[in-house]
Amino acid sequence: MDYVIDLVIIGLSVGMVYALVALGISLIFSGLDIVHFAHGEIYMLGAFIGLMIFQKLALPYVPALLLAIVVTGLIGVLIERLFYRRLTRAGGGYTVAGMGMIISGFGMSIVLQNIAFLIWGAKPLPFPVPFGMPVEVGNLTLPMSYVWIVSAGLLIMVGLHLLLRRTMLGLAMRAVAHNKDIAYLSGINVPAMISLTFGVGCALGAAAGVLIGPINYVQVQMGLGVLIKAFAAAVVGGFGSLPGAVLGGLLVGVVESLGAGFISGTYKDVYAFILLVLVLMVKPSGILGVEARMKA
Amino acid sequence: MTADIVKNTEQRAGGGASPSRRGSVHPIVPWIVAWACLLPLPFLLTNAYTQYVVNVICINVILAVGLNIVKGFAGQVTVGHMALAAIGAYSSAVLSTKLGLPFWGAMPAAMLVTGLAGAIVGVPSFRLEGAYLALATLGLAEAVRIIISGTDWLGASLGYAGIPPPYLAGIALDDYRSYYYLAMPLALLGLYFAFSILSSDIGRALKALREDPLAAAASGVNVRKYKVTAFVLSALYAGCAGSLQAHMAPGFIHPNSYTITEMITLLLMVVFGGIGHIWGGVIGAIAVTLIDDLTRDYLQYRMVMFGAVIVLTVMFMPSGIGGLIDDVLVRRRFKAIRRRRAGVASVVAADDV
Numbered sequence: 001m002d003y004v005i006d007l008v009i010i011g012l013s014v015g016m017v018y019a020l021v022a023l024g025i026s027l028i029f030s031g032l033d034i035v036h037f038a039h040g041e042i043y044m045l046g047a048f049i050g051l052m053i054f055q056k057l058a059l060p061y062v063p064a065l066l067l068a069i070v071v072t073g074l075i076g077v078l079i080e081r082l083f084y085r086r087l088t089r090a091g092g093g094y095t096v097a098g099m100g101m102i103i104s105g106f107g108m109s110i111v112l113q114n115i116a117f118l119i120w121g122a123k124p125l126p127f128p129v130p131f132g133m134p135v136e137v138g139n140l141t142l143p144m145s146y147v148w149i150v151s152a153g154l155l156i157m158v159g160l161h162l163l164l165r166r167t168m169l170g171l172a173m174r175a176v177a178h179n180k181d182i183a184y185l186s187g188i189n190v191p192a193m194i195s196l197t198f199g200v201g202c203a204l205g206a207a208a209g210v211l212i213g214p215i216n217y218v219q220v221q222m223g224l225g226v227l228i229k230a231f232a233a234a235v236v237g238g239f240g241s242l243p244g245a246v247l248g249g250l251l252v253g254v255v256e257s258l259g260a261g262f263i264s265g266t267y268k269d270v271y272a273f274i275l276l277v278l279v280l281m282v283k284p285s286g287i288l289g290v291e292a293r294m295k296a
Numbered sequence: 297m298t299a300d301i302v303k304n305t306e307q308r309a310g311g312g313a314s315p316s317r318r319g320s321v322h323p324i325v326p327w328i329v330a331w332a333c334l335l336p337l338p339f340l341l342t343n344a345y346t347q348y349v350v351n352v353i354c355i356n357v358i359l360a361v362g363l364n365i366v367k368g369f370a371g372q373v374t375v376g377h378m379a380l381a382a383i384g385a386y387s388s389a390v391l392s393t394k395l396g397l398p399f400w401g402a403m404p405a406a407m408l409v410t411g412l413a414g415a416i417v418g419v420p421s422f423r424l425e426g427a428y429l430a431l432a433t434l435g436l437a438e439a440v441r442i443i444i445s446g447t448d449w450l451g452a453s454l455g456y457a458g459i460p461p462p463y464l465a466g467i468a469l470d471d472y473r474s475y476y477y478l479a480m481p482l483a484l485l486g487l488y489f490a491f492s493i494l495s496s497d498i499g500r501a502l503k504a505l506r507e508d509p510l511a512a513a514a515s516g517v518n519v520r521k522y523k524v525t526a527f528v529l530s531a532l533y534a535g536c537a538g539s540l541q542a543h544m545a546p547g548f549i550h551p552n553s554y555t556i557t558e559m560i561t562l563l564l565m566v567v568f569g570g571i572g573h574i575w576g577g578v579i580g581a582i583a584v585t586l587i588d589d590l591t592r593d594y595l596q597y598r599m600v601m602f603g604a605v606i607v608l609t610v611m612f613m614p615s616g617i618g619g620l621i622d623d624v625l626v627r628r629r630f631k632a633i634r635r636r637r638a639g640v641a642s643v644v645a646a647d648d649v
Contacts, residue, residue, distance in 0.1 A: 035427035086611050100610045102373055102430050103567055107606030110560050114599040224556055228438055231431050239428075266446040273435035273442075280432045281420050 005140065007261040008254055013146040014215075015253020016153035017208045021230035022237070022245035023160065024204035030177040030240040031197030032088055037105030038079075039205055040227025041112035046072040046206020047218045048120055051127050061129050065152070065210045069203045076202025077195045083108065084198070085191075109223065117220045124217030131214065149211045156207050157246060160200070164242075173197050225269055229256070232276035238286025247288065327488045334480055338473040347472035351544060353585045354479035355537045358486045360565045360577040362533025365490060368572030369499060370526035371506030372421050375559055376433035379440040380417070380531045382554035384410040384538025386450055389459045389549060392542075399462030399543055406542075407535035414531020418524040437559070445551040455550035459542050470545050479540055486533055490574050493529065502526055506572075557599065561588065564602050568609050569616050576618020583617075 021043055028036045036042075050068035053059055059067065087101050131144035164170035175183040176193040183190050208226075209218075216222070233252045237244025252272050259271035279286065338347050363377045388406035391397045397405065420432040445453045461470035462478060469475045493499050501522045504512035513519045542549050561584060569580025584602075591598040609616060 035431070037430070083607055083611065100614060102427055103563060104607045104610040106375070106556075106560050106563060107603040107610070109603070110557065111600050111603035111607065114596045114603070117596045118600070224438070228431075228435055232435070235428075235431065267442060269442050270439045273439040276435040277420065277432050277439075280424055280428060280435075284423055284428060 002140070003261065004258075007257045009140070009142065009146060011254035011257030012250055013149045013253070014212075014257065015233075015250040016149050017212045017249075018226065018229050018233045018252050019246045019249025020153055020156065020204050020208035020211070021226055022233035022249045023157070023242060024201035024208075025230055026234050026237075026240050026242055026245040027204070028198055028201040029234075030242075031173065031201075032080075032084070032194055034084065034088060034101045035105070036201070037102060037227070038109035038112060039201070039230065040223030040225075041109045041116070042072060042076060042202045042223075043205040043209040043226055044116060044218075044220065044223040045075065045112060045209070046202075047127075047209030047213045047222065048116060048125075049206065050210035051125060051213060051218050054127070054129070061214075065207065068210050069206050072206030072209075073199040073203035077199040079108065079202075080195055080198040088194075109227075113220055113223060120220065122220060124219035127213035127218050129214040145214050149215070152207075152211055156204070160204070160242075163200075169196070173200075228276065229269075229272040232272045232279075235276055235284075236279050236286055238288040241286065241288050244286055244288040248286070251287075323492070324488060327484055331481060331484055334484075335477075337480075338476045344472055347476060349585065349589050351472055351475050351479045351540075352589075353582055354476070354483040355540050355544075356562070356565060356581040356585050357483045357578050358533050358537040358540070359562055360569065360581040361486050361490045361574060362530040362537070363562060363566050364572065364574060364577045365493065365502075365533065366526045366530035367566060368574075368577070369494060369502040369506065370523065372418075372523065372526060373426055373430045374417065374433040374527075374530075375430055375556075375563070376417050376437035376440075377530065377534055377562060378554045378556075378559040379437035380410050380414055380534035381538035381541070382440060382444060382551065383413045384535030385542040385549045385554075386444060386456065386538075387535075388539035389456050389542045390450070392460055393458060399460070399539075403462075403536065403539040403543075406539045407532050410531045410535025410538065411528045414527045414529075414534070415524055417531070418527030421523045421527065422520050434556075438556070441551050441554055444554075451550075453551065455548055456542075457546075457548045459547035459549070461545060461547065462543050469543075472545065475544055479544075482536060482540065486536065487574065487578065494574065498522070498525060560606070561602060564606050567606055567616060570618025570620075571616065573616065573618025573622070576616050576621070579617050 021039060024042070025036060025039050028034065028039070046068050049071050050064050053067050053071075054061065054064040057064075083104065084101070087104060129145070131148060134141045134143045135147060136142075162170075164174060172183070172188045172193050173196060175186065175188055176190050176197070180190055183193070209222075212222075229252055230249070233248035234240075234245050235248070236251055237246070237248030252275060255275055256268060256271050260268040263271075337350060341347050341350065359377065359381060363374075366372050366374055366377075384406045387409040388399075388402045391405050392399065392402040417433055417436055421429050424432055444450050450456060461468050461475075463469070464474075464478065467474065469478050501512070501517045502525075504515065504517050505519060505522055505526075509519050512522075541553070565580035565584045566577050567580075568576075568584065569578065570576030588598065591601075613620065615622075
């Protein structure tokens, strides 16, 4: 039984990371109506930026996390302005009906991945953060890094919730996600809100990258696996739904961890993909029953 | 989903043998001529390496044409094409080593297996469109690659070695020069079939499907049947290409030849060449393979460039090289008409004076 609980705890903490990436993807999907296939690379970039800030600037972990979030968010805004804006505008309003955005997302992911390779090389880099001794809860020992991931992830989610639900900025972002034409008419700066939405999405990806860094190594190839798992999470929860993304992320993490523990560790990465394909085939609207929007 | 990129190339998508030509000569005649013209190529390239590159070009042409069928004709966004090629390569390898089938038995069998896999990949397309389909195929493709690299009897991450070369009339096609005489006719055959599919009723149904599935269904096109048909056809191409990859000297395949990087390179061929434009895909395959080969010492810079070319092509030239060629051809035709009209006008004017 303890074994199962351990697996679930590992699954939940890794699932928290998937949930953050999935939140970013869902946020971008609801705001820009695009599925961002380069999001795994944003996550990788965020992890590297966090590591660089942590090592080169010798900042403590938490400021490094925050700074990496901001820097990656700005990079995201830049990418959106330079490359995606033209495509998202071409589809009428800000929607894309077609494969242009998907294809250019893949192109962007390969560009970012190889730029990262040119800068940081192929070798996995350690992210040595002294978290301290594991804590004991009842008869369970929890490594501090897992506690960190879960609590920081929860804090970020609460922050996002407050931003979207309690501020005028969040209201404007939600209005743009809901209907761009009416948002225009209400005097909202729609292009700026779209950039902001994309930036926040990228910032969430970066947060996930910096959080997973101390558990796994930071390496150039870390993006693709997480991308598909985050997609699986977003789809399982219902694409475009933010609570669904969190739920799906945790579910994918737990399924993966239990599958690795009980079936086979070799195919650890496959379980999430199978979950993704199954949900897409059986119930594309996800467990929260969001209406599957046939866009992009 | 109506892809607006594809829409641009809608009517211009390569028309195959034009109807006027069909009256006098059989449409396969130009292909036989092309085959005859391409025959001496390996003797002009004395270097074994360049011969190898030519073989790779042939295989990539088959892959790109196959991807064009499902992506360009039918408008279904799939990123699982390399996984299908992997299935073709590995089933061909297993059939020929474990069961001892000769190439001529293993390749059609591998194509059948791949076709079946293509049908399975196609099933999600009944309910999913656009990005959702891309997600599902991406998941399936990665699952296939991970399963291959984790399965011991498929060579796991060491690769699968010792695949025998094909024999043609008792001669082993075990060097690149002789292999060319297998790969090149198959590539031409693939092209010929692609053009015939495009100008047949299947091709029309697929194009209708691409433009508007609802309207197609209303006009009596069996949407599900033709979606699966498109996936199976493209999977057959992928299986053929995979089998060719497996049996080419030195008879070694590795799961790392079927990653997302290879998929993006393949995507680049089709996108750069022009989605839905068969000749564009061929030009893209040749150009990308050559560039890929010339810049092999600068792997990472090359991938940055490839990615950037994909993004910029989608942004500024959504119909690709094929679209540009069509534009030039159409413009020339217009110019000729205008010149003729102007000539008539000036004659008329001269008469008036």
